[in-house]
Amino acid sequence: MAIIFDEILTKGVRSGQVPAREDKARTWYRDTAKTYRRVNENQLMRGDKDRLTARPLIGQMYLFNYDAKHKAKLPYFDRFPLVFPFKKVKGGFLGINLHYLPLQLRAQLMDALYDTATNSRYDESTRLRISYDILNQASRFRYFKPCIKHYLTPQLRSRFLYIYPSEWDIALFLPLERFQGASKSTVFADSRRAI
Numbered sequence: 001m002a003i004i005f006d007e008i009l010t011k012g013v014r015s016g017q018v019p020a021r022e023d024k025a026r027t028w029y030r031d032t033a034k035t036y037r038r039v040n041e042n043q044l045m046r047g048d049k050d051r052l053t054a055r056p057l058i059g060q061m062y063l064f065n066y067d068a069k070h071k072a073k074l075p076y077f078d079r080f081p082l083v084f085p086f087k088k089v090k091g092g093f094l095g096i097n098l099h100y101l102p103l104q105l106r107a108q109l110m111d112a113l114y115d116t117a118t119n120s121r122y123d124e125s126t127r128l129r130i131s132y133d134i135l136n137q138a139s140r141f142r143y144f145k146p147c148i149k150h151y152l153t154p155q156l157r158s159r160f161l162y163i164y165p166s167e168w169d170i171a172l173f174l175p176l177e178r179f180q181g182a183s184k185s186t187v188f189a190d191s192r193r194a195i
């Protein structure tokens with residue numbers, strides 16, 4: 001099912017859109033991904049075994065299945081996070097889960113995050129150079145606060161599906177958020193208030 005990424009990338013490249021490099025191309029990939037109404041996360045996770053890893057690397061994008069430890073006390077959580085890990089912590093890691101933002105704010109945050117990329121190749125060598133301090137010091141990152149989440153290793157329910165940098169804009173707009181405990185509109189409203 002990682003074919004969904006290949007399918008969109010192929011269409012884009014055929015129409016002259018080089019992923020992640022220009023605003024026009026980013027918009028094209030995001031708009032195309034937005035046309036998908038539902039994506040089966042189980043099929044996606046079973047699709048390309050070469051993408052699966054047991055350990056995420058800082059500054060790269062991943063999808064994974066997660067079951068929050070304190071879900072009975074939480075108002076909601078995302079069962080299928082889209083995350084850029086940015087700090088290893090005892091028992092897990094901190095990451096930016098982009099699903100907590102409505103699409104327009106996701107795009108604005110991602111556009112700002114592109115400025116922290118280690119290179120402009122947008123291949124397997126590309127990572128984001130982010131930390132809480134970097135995010136907190138620049139107004140262009142202001143949308144990050146509701147996205148910071150602490151993920152505990154024992155609560156992982158799958159391996160990590162690596163998202164290639166050329167696919168970041170696709171993953172950003174695919175309907176992959178799986179909120180438990182509240183609707184997407186409630187989560188987005190809370191995020192707007194937090195910002």
